[in-house]
Amino acid sequence: xxxxxxxxxxxxxxxxxxxxxxxxxxxxxxxxxxxxxxxxxxxxxxxxxxxxxxxxxxxxxxxxxxxxxxxxxxxxxxxxxxxxxxxxxxxxxxxxxxxxxxxxxxxxxxxxxxxxxxxxxxxxxxxxxxxxxxxxxxxxxxxxxxxxxxxxxxxxxxxxxxxxxxxxxxxxxxxxxxxxxxxxxxxxxxxxxxxxxxxxxxxxxxxxxxxxxxxxxxxxxxxxxxxxxxxxxxxxxxxxxxxxxxxxxxxxxxxxxxxxxxxxxxxxxxxxxxxxxxxxxxxxxxxxxxxxxxxxxxxxxxxxxxxxxxxxxxxxxxxxxxxxxxxxxxxxxxxxxxxxxxxxxxxxxxxxxxxxxxxxxxxxxxxxxxxxxxxxxxxxxxxxxxxxxxxxxxxxxxxxxxxxxxxxxxxxxxxxxxxxx
Amino acid sequence: xxxxxxxxxxxxxxxxxxxxxxxxxxxxxxxxxxxxxxxxxxxxxxxxxxxxxxxxxxxxxxxxxxxxxxxxxxxxxxxxxxxxxxxxxxxxxxxxxxxxxxxxxxxxxxxxxxxxxxxxxxxxxxxxxxxxxxxxxxxxxxxxxxxxxxxxxxxxxxxxxxxxxxxxxxxxxxxxxxxxxxxxxxxxxxxxxxxxxxxxxxxxxxxxxxxxxxxxxxxxxxxxxxxxxxxxxxxxxxxxxxxxxxxxxxxxxxxxxxxxxxxxxxxxxxxxxxxxxxxxxxxxxxxxxxxxxxxxxxxxxxxxxxxxxxxxxxxxxxxxxxxxxxxxxxxxxxxxxxxxxxxxxxxxxxxxxxxxxxxxxxxxxxxxxxxxxxxxxxxxxxxxxxxxxxxxxxxxxxxxxxxxxxxxxxxxxxxxxxxxxxxxxxxxxxxxxxxxxxxxxxxxxxxxxxxxxxxxxxxxxxxxxxxxxxxxxxxxxxxxxxxxxxxxxx
Numbered sequence: 001x002x003x004x005x006x007x008x009x010x011x012x013x014x015x016x017x018x019x020x021x022x023x024x025x026x027x028x029x030x031x032x033x034x035x036x037x038x039x040x041x042x043x044x045x046x047x048x049x050x051x052x053x054x055x056x057x058x059x060x061x062x063x064x065x066x067x068x069x070x071x072x073x074x075x076x077x078x079x080x081x082x083x084x085x086x087x088x089x090x091x092x093x094x095x096x097x098x099x100x101x102x103x104x105x106x107x108x109x110x111x112x113x114x115x116x117x118x119x120x121x122x123x124x125x126x127x128x129x130x131x132x133x134x135x136x137x138x139x140x141x142x143x144x145x146x147x148x149x150x151x152x153x154x155x156x157x158x159x160x161x162x163x164x165x166x167x168x169x170x171x172x173x174x175x176x177x178x179x180x181x182x183x184x185x186x187x188x189x190x191x192x193x194x195x196x197x198x199x200x201x202x203x204x205x206x207x208x209x210x211x212x213x214x215x216x217x218x219x220x221x222x223x224x225x226x227x228x229x230x231x232x233x234x235x236x237x238x239x240x241x242x243x244x245x246x247x248x249x250x251x252x253x254x255x256x257x258x259x260x261x262x263x264x265x266x267x268x269x270x271x272x273x274x275x276x277x278x279x280x281x282x283x284x285x286x287x288x289x290x291x292x293x294x295x296x297x298x299x300x301x302x303x304x305x306x307x308x309x310x311x312x313x314x315x316x317x318x319x320x321x322x323x324x325x326x327x328x329x330x331x332x333x334x335x336x337x338x339x340x341x342x343x344x345x346x347x348x349x350x351x352x353x354x355x356x357x358x359x360x361x362x363x364x365x366x367x368x369x370x371x372x373x374x375x376x377x378x379x380x381x382x383x384x385x386x387x388x389x390x391x392x393x394x395x396x397x398x399x400x401x402x403x404x405x406x407x408x409x410x411x412x413x414x415x416x417x418x419x420x421x
Numbered sequence: 422x423x424x425x426x427x428x429x430x431x432x433x434x435x436x437x438x439x440x441x442x443x444x445x446x447x448x449x450x451x452x453x454x455x456x457x458x459x460x461x462x463x464x465x466x467x468x469x470x471x472x473x474x475x476x477x478x479x480x481x482x483x484x485x486x487x488x489x490x491x492x493x494x495x496x497x498x499x500x501x502x503x504x505x506x507x508x509x510x511x512x513x514x515x516x517x518x519x520x521x522x523x524x525x526x527x528x529x530x531x532x533x534x535x536x537x538x539x540x541x542x543x544x545x546x547x548x549x550x551x552x553x554x555x556x557x558x559x560x561x562x563x564x565x566x567x568x569x570x571x572x573x574x575x576x577x578x579x580x581x582x583x584x585x586x587x588x589x590x591x592x593x594x595x596x597x598x599x600x601x602x603x604x605x606x607x608x609x610x611x612x613x614x615x616x617x618x619x620x621x622x623x624x625x626x627x628x629x630x631x632x633x634x635x636x637x638x639x640x641x642x643x644x645x646x647x648x649x650x651x652x653x654x655x656x657x658x659x660x661x662x663x664x665x666x667x668x669x670x671x672x673x674x675x676x677x678x679x680x681x682x683x684x685x686x687x688x689x690x691x692x693x694x695x696x697x698x699x700x701x702x703x704x705x706x707x708x709x710x711x712x713x714x715x716x717x718x719x720x721x722x723x724x725x726x727x728x729x730x731x732x733x734x735x736x737x738x739x740x741x742x743x744x745x746x747x748x749x750x751x752x753x754x755x756x757x758x759x760x761x762x763x764x765x766x767x768x769x770x771x772x773x774x775x776x777x778x779x780x781x782x783x784x785x786x787x788x789x790x791x792x793x794x795x796x797x798x799x800x801x802x803x804x805x806x807x808x809x810x811x812x813x814x815x816x817x818x819x820x821x822x823x824x825x826x827x828x829x830x831x832x833x834x835x836x837x838x839x840x841x842x843x844x845x846x847x848x849x850x851x852x853x854x855x856x857x858x859x860x861x862x863x864x865x866x867x868x869x870x871x872x873x874x875x876x877x878x879x880x881x882x883x884x885x886x887x888x889x890x891x892x893x894x895x896x897x898x899x900x901x902x903x904x905x906x907x908x909x910x911x
Contacts, residue, residue, distance in 0.1 A: 003873075004538065004541070004542065004872065004873070007541075007545060008541075011501070049494065052494075052497075052498075052501075053494065053548065055545065056497065056544065056545025056546065056547075056548075056549060057545065057549065058545075059542065059545075059872070059873050060545065060546070060549070060873070060890065062890070073851055357904070358906065358907050361562060361904065361906040361907070362906065362907050362908065365906070365908075365909075365910045366910065382494070382548075383493075383494070383548050383549070400549065400551065414847070414851065416848060416851045416852065416855075417848050417852055418852070419855075420855045420856065
């Protein structure tokens with residue numbers, strides 16, 4: 001098949017998702033619990049954009065011709081890796097499916113995908129659209145299942161590559177399975193405990209808004225959530241007060257009600273875990289300023305929670321909570337800041353709020369994270385690579401970089417009678 | 422002759438998403454070269470119209486404009502929309518192309534598909550144009566921004582009107598430039614229809630402007646305009662040189678040129694003769710030889726020469742000449758009376774110089790500018806017909822004895838657009854590909870340009886490349902930005 005035809009099919013799929021966007025957004029909210037307004041304006045369009053972006057790459061994945069020493073004609077072919085196992089999470093089911101299918105299919109691979117057991121429905125509907133778009137049989141296969149299905153993919157001798165988005169804990173297991181079996185290529189997009197840094201010269205209202213958004217978006221169920229908010233001493237008290245106020249004003253409820261800002265957590269297990277971590281915060285002596293418990297008694301709702309006076313060694317400052325719990329931490333000087341921001345096993349994202357260009361440059365160089373946001377948060381695009389330093393993962397998704405994991409490079413060297421430049 | 426029931430919708434100058442009349446009221450006629458009848462009149466643009474168009478393009482490009490502040494991906498979306506509309510109208514576009522150009526309908530249909538594929542390819546590039554972040558010495562952060570070069574003048578020829586429109590719009594729109602295009606007075610109609618589609622697709626006012634007109638007036642005005650940042654020209658080498666001179670004399674606007682050719686096709690002794698004959702015929706007779714990349718010099722090894730000539734004559738005689746709208750016709754008229762006369766004159770010259778006509782050489786019929794598929798043999802490299810670009814259905818077959826000799830003769834030309842070789846031998850193919858001074862080298866094929874493959878000339882066939890990622894380079898300007906930082910860390 002012409003590479004450009006692969007692109008054409010991806011654009012067809014995007015067209016069909018566009019056609020069915022109302023249904024897809026409804027199904028996503030039903031399955032996941034995120035507010036319908038968000039499914040409709042963020043998740044579905046975001047998924048479509050990523051597919052269209054990669055549709056454009058399909059016939060642009062260039063190998064090179066290379067001036068090797070000797071009488072040879074040398075070039076590289078960029079080939080598809082082959083059979084790609086893709087294991088995706090429950091927090092952004094549709095979006096994660098597109099992030100995975102886009103580059104894999106653009107580069108000519110075939111896919112076996114395991115959606116999360118909590119949220120298989122939009123992935124399965126898209127499977128039907130894939131058939132309708134005209135992809136040949138067997139190019140995309142979807143197997144809903146639990147961890148065992150994921151393990152089967154990771155251990156399989158005929159799977160050439162596995163891509164996983166989920167917890168760091170499972171990420172370890174997948175990489176080990178790959179090593180034990182056939183050395184399948186591995187990319188991982190895992191957890192985070194991302195620092196959101198607010199300097200005293202920033203616009204406080206914007207910083208409070210963005211830091212809040214950076215933590216509470218998707219009910220805190222974001223790998224890149226800004227879950228350690230470092231605020232400079234001089235503005236600390238005002239920042240804390242405003243943040244607590246903002247958290248208290250949030251509307252929780254039925255995600256299909258357009259007034260709802262925060263829906264339920266994904267399931268009982270996650271809710272219990274979050275509540276347990278909140279308890280640890282209370283016990284370790286952090287100051288609770290908003291929320292602190294379950295909301296209502298039906299549905300897995302957790303109150304938007306704000307902790308101040310959080311110390312670096314508290315559990316809530318070190319472990320990924322994956323819920324609507326904000327930790328606000330005080331700092332005094334810039335040098336300790338980089339050390340403390342980097343003092344984590346994770347390295348997924350970070351943000352810096354400041355007007356000072358020198359401080360922005362300095363911190364953005366020093367922070368060990370795959371994404372640095374300056375005066376904004378959670379800005380993600382199909383065009384920009386995303387992924388983790390350290391134990392937040394391996395490899396990058398989106399952008400041109402996203403093609404690398406799905407490309408295997410073959411070098412071809414042909415002898416010729418005489419080489420000329 | 423088949424009925425020409427093709428409604429002509431757009432015959433005016435297109436500026437700021439509006440169709441307008443020419444300022445001094447001039448019009449020119451578009452002729453159906455198959456029956457010498459007038460198709461319609463079109464508004465003729467001159468310097469004053471060009472000035473208005475450039476003004477519109479400059480305004481659309483101003484800092485803060487809708488076009489400049491638009492997401493790159495949205496530029497791509499608009500291009501995909503244009504693709505959708507061109508696909509919707511593809512039958513009409515193909516028929517309109519054959520009407521004003523004269524090429525067989527099947528060729529126009531292929532041109533339409535290629536045009537759509539080209540726009541689609543570039544729609545995908547829009548948000549993938551990357552600058553660099555560079556580890557420069559010193560306490561700096563250094564980045565490059567790839568900016569659109571600005572207002573681009575685009576002068577396109579009459580041989581592939583729609584295709585050239587797509588080849589030029591693709592990279593210009595993907596990179597975010599604004600356009601003033603001058604199509605040929607022979608063939609303005611499909612470009613004007615595309616302009617209407619671009620408005621329907623939603624491109625902001627002034628991003629695309631079309632001024633049909635003559636080279637000496639409108640073309641010249643565009644080439645010398647002080648507010649045009651770049652000019653792209655496809656056409657003859659003679660005019661290309663003029664444009665480059667004018668650009669230098671005025672504001673050093675960036676220039677890219679895609680000019681003529683006298684492209685060699687070499688047939689080695691291990692070639693399959695039937696296949697080679699078929700390639701070489703397509704290479705010279707497509708669009709009746711009115712192709713910059715025509716394979717106008719066929720060099721055949723002496724061991725297969727006689728059989729090759731015999732089979733070529735048979736194949737040329739089998740071409741069906743006639744009304745380009747009729748089924749099975751694969752040879753239409755030349756685009757105009759002027760081109761017809763020019764090619765006939767070269768045929769006369771060839772006869773006078775002593776080359777032998779194996780077939781053809783005459784006008785076909787009495788109405789319409791048809792020339793028979795013609796083959797000359799016993800051509801010496803020094804003859805005018807061997808050196809000049811004829812731009813007509815005239816195949817020249819040469820004999821050679823050694824491969825080295827063939828490669829040398831292939832390069833003995835001021836041109837360097839394309840070259841081909843028919844052989845199964847990998848060493849011969851690779852050595853030829855290295856040695857020949859041509860922008861495109863085709864092995865066991867001809868005219869294999871696709872949306873993804875850069876195309877352009879060595880030497881006097883021009884410079885700059887169209888198509889593929891390379892095609893973007895003509896439309897970009899690199900800005901290096903350096904920010905001092907307190908301390909640089911790797």
